[in-house]
Amino acid sequence: MEHMNANQVQNKMSTRIRKNSIAKGLFFLSTIFGLIILVILLVRVFSQGIGWLDWNFLTGRLSTDPEKAGIMGAFLGTAWMMLVIIPVTFILGVGTAIYIELYAKKGRVQSIIQTNIANLAGVPSIVYGLLGLTIFVRLMDLGNIVLAGGLTLSLLIMPILIVSAQEALRAVPQELSEASYGMGATKWQTIKKIILPAALPGILTGSILALSRAIGETAPLTVLGIPALLIPFPEGLFDSFTALPMQIYYWTLDAVLTEEYAYLAAAAIIVLLGLMLLLNSIAIIIRNKFQQRL
Amino acid sequence: MANNNDLNKNSKVNVREMIANNKEKNSLSNITEKLVPTLLFLITAVSILTTIGIIYTLLSEAIEFFRRVPIWEFFTSVELDPFGPDPEFGILPLINGTIISSLIAMAVAGPIGLMTAVYLSEYASEKVRRTLKPLLEVLAGIPTIVYGFFAFTFVTPILQLIIPGLSLTNILSPGLVIGVMIIPMIASLSEDAMTSVPNSMREGALALGSTKLEVALKVVIPAAFSGIISSFVLAISRAIGETMIVAIASGSSKDFTFDITESMQTMTAYIVEISSGDISTGTTMYYSLYAVAITLFVFTLIMNLLARYISRKFREEY
Structure with a gap:
């Protein structure tokens, strides 16, 4: 009768255990690989750009002389676009989410709308650029103004906002609306006074995150033909403009010719990332402040 | 009263x-x-x-x-020269560039994203997971223009030290950087799929004496396979649609080549190049934007539908 060889078993066990710990180390390394790259990227950008980030750079006009160039125009352009994007996406996103979640009959129509939104979220941003170019810039003959850029980016982030608003609406406990109906409130009264206020923190968080995605978008703007020329500061929705990411794009391309432009691009990236960080912090604060409620 | x-x-x-x-x-x-x-x-x-x-x-x-331009010629010609005196419009160089950059990206993001997902779902403690996951998501939140800058001014020069023949604009560097960008997508979606595998299955395997590695490879990954594959397909779709990184770092060569150290143009970068130049409506070049864009649109749409089909059709219910 053969017996199991204790040595053999021991050997096999220890190889398996060793394999496990090697794999664990490898998996951990992969996990922090992305983070290491992130740190390198940030350190690199900051070390290149921080020296150029002064008052003159923040408030100055665009200039062919790197020493004098500033990003006020691009910053204003981005700010004006945000003024278009915020109301438009908010109305489109929240309105659609309310309709799908609370009004649409479950079934065919709802699933068509839902599938459509999922597909829209997967469309490359550059395709939205072509849509904006065709509809807003050419067909409606707006030209490459703030309004056209803002509307294009609004459509781009609309699916993101719809999905997060839907989640926020779904998270409102059923009992709240049932209690409201029980008191004799109508559907819209219930939505306006009970469901929306309860879902608002979630919706706001989603909106701000979507907005932060929008201000970093470059590809659609390149298609719209947004320039980075010496144009006057935009003063309204119908002015030509340039935006922060466009400015970074052109400076990066120019870096081949003059090295200083790389530093300008890095400094502009710091401003852009700072703006996004600010928006994200606001979103996190809103979420933390209101999360405990319900 | x-x-x-x-x-x-x-x-x-x-x-x-x-x-x-x-x-x-x-x-x-x-x-x-x-x-x-x-x-x-x-x-x-x-x-x-x-x-x-x-x-x-x-x-x-x-x-x-x-x-x-005959549709047949558009989809089969390897000649692309929109600016020449005798313009040629074959999309194959662009499709080639798009596929190659996506393959390079997936070569980075596929294994690293999957291993990250395994670590987060099988090895990491709840506390570690809660710190690492949001940090990884920061990576996905960085604007692509910043990645483009990074690829062009940092990754390419470093690669040039390793590969002497590397040209200033090449497909390798943006491909790698797109890979880094989509790691969080694969990691996060695959991890979701793995987390939804019931614990009883893990415990069963562990009770039989399996190591955690064996549990991950032989139980969790097979059970979560449809979710993992669908995360890969979605990531490929993201890589195909990625624009700014390739537009900056890969140049505008329209040659049909397989040499990853050379400049190549993707469909997205072509759209950027053509539309950035002040072209007038009505020229063939202007219309070519839309022909390329609809090809791109169909590519990504198929990928997205495929991802949803896979995750729905082949999901194992426990």
Whole structure:
């Protein structure tokens, strides 16, 4: 009768255990690989750009002389676009989410709308650029103004906002609306006074995150033909403009010719990332402040 | 007692008035009740109209393009020279560039994303997972223009030290950087799939003496396979649609080549290049934008539908 060889078993066990710990180390390394790259990227950008980030750079006009160039125009352009994007996406996103979640009959129509939104979220941003170019810039003959850029980016982030608003609406406990109906409130009264206020923190968080995605978008703007020329500061929705990411794009391309432009691009990236960080912090604060409620 | 009667009298009148008031109010609120759904439906219609708008604009302008350039030639020719005196419009160099950059990206993001997912779902403690996951998501939140800058001014020069023949603009560097960008996508979606594998299955395998590695490779990954594959497909779709990184770091060579140290153009970068130049409406070059864009659109749409199909069709229910 053969017996199991204790040595053999021991050997096999220890190889398996060793394999496990090697794999664990490898998996951990992969996990922090992305983070290491992130740190390198940030350190690199900051070390290149921080020296150029002064008052003159923040408030100055665009200039062919790197020493004098500033990003006020691009910053204003981005700010004006945000003024278009915020109301438009908010109305489109929240309105659609309310309709799908609370009004649409479950079934065919709802699933068509839902599938459509999922597909829209997967469309490359550059395709939205072509849509904006065709509809807003050419067909409606707006030209490459703030309004056209803002509307294009609004459509781009609309699916993101719809999905997060839907989640926020779904998270409102059923009992709240049932209690409201029980008191004799109508559907819209219930939505306006009970469901929306309860879902608002979630919706706001989603909106701000979507907005932060929008201000970093470059590809659609390149298609719209947004320039980075010496144009006057935009003063309204119908002015030509340039935006922060466009400015970074052109400076990066120019870096081949003059090295200083790389530093300008890095400094502009710091401003852009700072703006996004600010928006994200606001979103996190809103979420933390209101999360405990319900 | 008299006082009480008075009060009753008064309240009776009040109730009547209240009912009358309410009726008046109700007729107003009845209108609102009917108007609101209609209004919301119109808002919802915008998302449908956006899809129709995308398909209609791309298709109508692309059809105009195919009147000038035979569709057969467009999809089979390796010659692309829109600016030449005798312009050529073959999309194959662009499709080639797109596929190669996506393959490079997936060579980075596939293994690293999957290993990250395994670590987060099988090895990491709850506390570690909660710190690492949001940090990884920061990576996905960095604007692509920043990655483009990084690829062009940092990754390419470093690669040039390792590969001497590397040109200033090449497909390798943006491919690698796109890979880094989509790691969080694969990691996060695959991890979701792995987390939804019931613990009883892990415990069963562990009780039989398996190591955690064996549990991960032989139980969790097979069980979560459809979710993992669908995360890969979605990531490929993201890589195909990625624009700024390749537009900056890969240059604008329209040669049909497989040499990853050379400049190549993707479909997205072509659209950026052509539309950034001030082209006038009506030229063949202008219409070629739409022909390329609809090809890109179809590519990503198929990928997205495929991802959803896989995760729905092959999901193992426990």
